[in-house]
Amino acid sequence: MYYKDAIMDELRQIELDVVEGEKRLAELKAYLIELKRLNEDTTKVQAELEVARKNQLDREQSRQRLLSLLHP
Secondary structure, eight states: OHHHHHHHHHHHHHHHHHHHHHHHHHHHHHHHHHHHHTTOOOHHHHHHHHHHHHHHHHHHHHHHHHHHHHOO
């Protein structure tokens, strides 16, 4: 039973991280759109957005892995 509790604890944390990641992605996308509208340099924000997307993908994969452990 402890094994399942540990997975659930980790899953709860990754769910929070996924939500925060989605929020961060939305903020970066909005900022990028604003910079483009103002004809500002978007290089730094585009790079940050790519890193955020990769991190989000990693979080989502971790979530899927944990779910598969709970429901084999």
